[in-house]
Amino acid sequence: MERTRFVLKGDIAYSLDPTTIRTVSDGYLVCLDGKSAGVFDALPEQYAALPLLDYTGRLILPGLVDLHVHAPQYTYRALGMDLELLEWLETNTFPEERRFADLDYAARSYGKFVDDLVHSPNTRACIFATCHTDATLLLMDLLDQSGLVTMVGRVNMDRNCSDIIREESADFSLSETRRWVENAHFAHSTPIFTPRFVPTCSDEVLAGLGRLQRETGLPVQSHLSENFGEIAWVKELCPWSAFYGDVYDRFGLFGGEGCPTIMAHCVHSTPEETARMAQKGVFIAHCPQSNTNIASGIAPVRRYLDLGIPMGLGSDVAGGAILSIFRAMADAVQVSKLRWRLVDQGLKPLSAAEAFWLGTAGGGAFFGQVGSFAPGYELDAIVVDDSRLATVRPFTVEERLERCIYLSEDRDITAKFCQGRQLF
Amino acid sequence: MERTRFVLKGDIAYSLDPTTIRTVSDGYLVCLDGKSAGVFDALPEQYAALPLLDYTGRLILPGLVDLHVHAPQYTYRALGMDLELLEWLETNTFPEERRFADLDYAARSYGKFVDDLVHSPNTRACIFATCHTDATLLLMDLLDQSGLVTMVGRVNMDRNCSDIIREESADFSLSETRRWVENAHFAHSTPIFTPRFVPTCSDEVLAGLGRLQRETGLPVQSHLSENFGEIAWVKELCPWSAFYGDVYDRFGLFGGEGCPTIMAHCVHSTPEETARMAQKGVFIAHCPQSNTNIASGIAPVRRYLDLGIPMGLGSDVAGGAILSIFRAMADAVQVSKLRWRLVDQGLKPLSAAEAFWLGTAGGGAFFGQVGSFAPGYELDAIVVDDSRLATVRPFTVEERLERCIYLSEDRDITAKFCQGRQLF
Numbered sequence: 107m108e109r110t111r112f113v114l115k116g117d118i119a120y121s122l123d124p125t126t127i128r129t130v131s132d133g134y135l136v137c138l139d140g141k142s143a144g145v146f147d148a149l150p151e152q153y154a155a156l157p158l159l160d161y162t163g164r165l166i167l168p169g170l171v172d173l174h175v176h177a178p179q180y181t182y183r184a185l186g187m188d189l190e191l192l193e194w195l196e197t198n199t200f201p202e203e204r205r206f207a208d209l210d211y212a213a214r215s216y217g218k219f220v221d222d223l224v225h226s227p228n229t230r231a232c233i234f235a236t237c238h239t240d241a242t243l244l245l246m247d248l249l250d251q252s253g254l255v256t257m258v259g260r261v262n263m264d265r266n267c268s269d270i271i272r273e274e275s276a277d278f279s280l281s282e283t284r285r286w287v288e289n290a291h292f293a294h295s296t297p298i299f300t301p302r303f304v305p306t307c308s309d310e311v312l313a314g315l316g317r318l319q320r321e322t323g324l325p326v327q328s329h330l331s332e333n334f335g336e337i338a339w340v341k342e343l344c345p346w347s348a349f350y351g352d353v354y355d356r357f358g359l360f361g362g363e364g365c366p367t368i369m370a371h372c373v374h375s376t377p378e379e380t381a382r383m384a385q386k387g388v389f390i391a392h393c394p395q396s397n398t399n400i401a402s403g404i405a406p407v408r409r410y411l412d413l414g415i416p417m418g419l420g421s422d423v424a425g426g427a428i429l430s431i432f433r434a435m436a437d438a439v440q441v442s443k444l445r446w447r448l449v450d451q452g453l454k455p456l457s458a459a460e461a462f463w464l465g466t467a468g469g470g471a472f473f474g475q476v477g478s479f480a481p482g483y484e485l486d487a488i489v490v491d492d493s494r495l496a497t498v499r500p501f502t503v504e505e506r507l508e509r510c511i512y513l514s515e516d517r518d519i520t521a522k523f524c525q526g527r528q529l530f
Numbered sequence: 531m532e533r534t535r536f537v538l539k540g541d542i543a544y545s546l547d548p549t550t551i552r553t554v555s556d557g558y559l560v561c562l563d564g565k566s567a568g569v570f571d572a573l574p575e576q577y578a579a580l581p582l583l584d585y586t587g588r589l590i591l592p593g594l595v596d597l598h599v600h601a602p603q604y605t606y607r608a609l610g611m612d613l614e615l616l617e618w619l620e621t622n623t624f625p626e627e628r629r630f631a632d633l634d635y636a637a638r639s640y641g642k643f644v645d646d647l648v649h650s651p652n653t654r655a656c657i658f659a660t661c662h663t664d665a666t667l668l669l670m671d672l673l674d675q676s677g678l679v680t681m682v683g684r685v686n687m688d689r690n691c692s693d694i695i696r697e698e699s700a701d702f703s704l705s706e707t708r709r710w711v712e713n714a715h716f717a718h719s720t721p722i723f724t725p726r727f728v729p730t731c732s733d734e735v736l737a738g739l740g741r742l743q744r745e746t747g748l749p750v751q752s753h754l755s756e757n758f759g760e761i762a763w764v765k766e767l768c769p770w771s772a773f774y775g776d777v778y779d780r781f782g783l784f785g786g787e788g789c790p791t792i793m794a795h796c797v798h799s800t801p802e803e804t805a806r807m808a809q810k811g812v813f814i815a816h817c818p819q820s821n822t823n824i825a826s827g828i829a830p831v832r833r834y835l836d837l838g839i840p841m842g843l844g845s846d847v848a849g850g851a852i853l854s855i856f857r858a859m860a861d862a863v864q865v866s867k868l869r870w871r872l873v874d875q876g877l878k879p880l881s882a883a884e885a886f887w888l889g890t891a892g893g894g895a896f897f898g899q900v901g902s903f904a905p906g907y908e909l910d911a912i913v914v915d916d917s918r919l920a921t922v923r924p925f926t927v928e929e930r931l932e933r934c935i936y937l938s939e940d941r942d943i944t945a946k947f948c949q950g951r952q953l954f
Contacts, residue, residue, distance in 0.1 A: 181921040181923045182921070183936075184919075184932065184936035184937050185925075187882075188879075188881060188882075211922065214922045215921065215923075218921055218922065398864045398865075398868055399864065399867070401867040401871050401879065403868075403871050404868065404872070427936040427937060428936075428937070439611070440819075440822045440823065441822075443823070443824075443825040444822055444825070444868055444872075445872075446825060447825050447826070447827050448827065448828070448868075448872045455612075455825065457612060458611075495608075497604065497605040497606070497639065497642055498605055498635065498638045498639045498642065499605045499606060499626075501609075508609055509607075509608040509609060511608075512607075512608035512851040513607070513608050513851060515941075517939075517941075
């Protein structure tokens with residue numbers, strides 16, 4: 107249903123800044139032309155004639171933003187998590203991703219992924235597909251029809267991975283990338299350049315992607331400093347680089363004017379790499395569950411926040427098992443406490459409010475004015491029926507939000523809006 | 531429904547030992563007089579006349595065992611997790627537990643707890659109530675009616691906590707404990723002595739509980755070496771003790787012949803304390819989510835397993851937010867990986883099979899022959915409809931079990947049996 111001028115009534119919460127949540131109990135969220143016109147205690151007279159969707163007693167929150175997820179890995183999430191990154195890729199990931207050469211397999215697999223994503227609390231996602239152009243276009247088509255707003259990447263990987271999945275040459279990788287971009291004409295699903303990571307991308311591919319990026323202005327996503335073995339390998343492959351992220355930067359794929367970039371993980375970034383990210387405005391996708399499951403470690407999120415590096419959360423399915431960014435919020439708080447206890451008591455753990463900000467406005471900024479209900483923001487909203495979680499005790503709206511972070515399940519999402527379009 | 535001779539048909543999995551899971555696809559689990567008569571590929575002729583409950587295509591698993599959970603804290607789970615243990619108790623726990631002096635409040639609050647526990651995958655639990663005798667009896671009555679098998683403790687706390695909840699004297703604490711035990715006559719819910727922890731129990735109370743324990747032979751549960759501040763406090767309060775657990779031991783509340791004992795947490799146990807637990811067969815309740823939420827740290831579970839210390843998992847609601855022991859299994863694997871990465875690469879992370887064993891037969895041993903389908907074990911079983919989790923890829927029964935650990939929700943439990951009684 108296209109419905110871009112309406113009012114939502116219910117218990118509303120959203121972040122004003124990384125540490126402050128505004129709540130309005132029994133309030134009104136006004137949507138005009140797909141954008142928020144504000145949140146009000148009482149409905150202003152000028153909006154009285156708009157259709158009102160009454161969710162009294164339910165929570166109304168900004169849609170959540172997943173900055174890093176691998177769609178083809180959804181088929182085997184929650185399996186085989188006894189390996190570290192590089193072995194995990196060869197054992198679990200590449201044999202599965204290979205199957206997406208088969209468009210029928212891709213349609214069935216991606217169909218389930220998109221269906222579950224629609225019913226999750228997430229309204230935006232930055233997605234890795236595979237190196238298969240047609241399957242990637244198919245995924246984008248499915249996502250586009252869903253009404254979600256997504257950026258999707260056809261993956262480049264032309265070296266250092268098993269024959270079954272390696273692209274035949276840099277030329278092939280780049281010409282297919284061009285064919286993909288030229289055919290990716292969807293309203294709500296747009297292309298994002300996606301070199302898998304430095305170890306599987308030749309200099310020629312990275313250079314070619316840098317040229318394509320400058321030509322098109324499209325954004326970029328990749329992986330960075332996730333695992334010690336990976337970092338050592340990059341140093342070996344690119345001895346000329348100052349640090350891992352410097353490789354992307356040399357090829358023009360690391361933020362800066364006209365090149366919006368997300369780097370997933372940044373668990374073990376050096377001070378130099380961190381400074382470069384801050385300088386160039388590279389977004390970090392913090393993926394706490396994945397970093398735990400494949401034993402990568404815990405990213406110093408507090409340090410990145412203090413430096414003002416733009417950041418959001420990623421489910422990183424299938425390194426992570428769970429699509430919901432509520433779970434990523436809980437995981438982010440939890441691992442920050444363990445890092446504080448075990449590694450560095452100089453970095454204070456995250457609060458629930460900070461994790462909520464990361465999973466909404468923090469990551470939403472990669473999409474523009476997204477992740478808040480402040481006037482002018484695109485209206486992504488979810489309605490959460492948290493009555494299942496009620497106890498004998500009363501809770502404030504902010505307490506109910508915190509409990510949703512830890513306890514909500516996808517089935518609790520009872521309505522969902524993206525850019526003012528109602529998805530269900 | 532009382533039904534103690536029957537056959538369950540479905541995809542069956544259970545632990546043979548801490549590292550080995552036996553699976554039987556489309557198999558038969560035979561229950562005779564509340565106990566397992568075995569799991570079979572084909573139904574033996576002598577059982578052909580028994581009623582058959584057909585759960586073809588669903589998973590049949592042992593009921594899960596929660597070795598540590600605080601029933602009164604269920605009202606505020608998933609809230610206020612920005613404090614460490616000692617402040618957390620004063621701020622969140624004690625003001626809530628005080629309300630259980632009111633039997634009407636207790637009935638409403640415990641009613642919700644018991645209802646949710648019934649619909650969780652757990653069939654057994656060792657539960658802390660509060661220091662209120664009548665509310666504790668009320669909880670035991672509700673649990674008894676549910677058909678779950680539980681051990682429940684009236685909590686002793688006669689010092690070092692706010693006036694609102696502190697028992698008025700050691701004599702009062704002990705005489706109420708005696709009154710509670712004398713009135714706790716339930717079929718499926720039995721008393722367990724529950725000194726809250728050393729800081730809130732005077733020597734007199736601990737000595738009196740030791741005498742009561744010897745008199746009755748009832749088991750014991752408490753907390754041990756959870757948090758650095760707590761451990762330092764115990765050393766200050768009991769300078770004569772060799773280590774924290776030595777205090778319980780001096781009063782006869784720390785395992786050994788005729789004194790089954792569970793100690794929750796053991797995050798920071800010294801080698802001496804660990805050796806004493808091994809020597810006296812003290813059960814450890816490993817509570818990974820709670821140890822994360824209140825930033826206590828990560829227990830060295832691999833070390834305890836290697837030493838043969840009996841052990842199971844605890845939800846530790848409301849230090850933990852989630853009742854399901856599936857979640858505790860996932861958390862146990864995950865924090866063991868972080869401990870391996872950040873603290874000690876000498877202690878290998880837990881496997882999913884080991885976590886499953888901990889949450890079934892490992893903890894089940896505290897209840898006797900519980901947590902397995904080997905012949906002679908009490909028949910606790912859950913039926914899991916995991917069709918929601920299916921993808922385009924086929925999965926073995928063991929893979930489906932691993933996915934349940936990470937992905938199942940309570941609503942996926944579609945039938946439940948405890949000692950052969952069908953709860954739903």
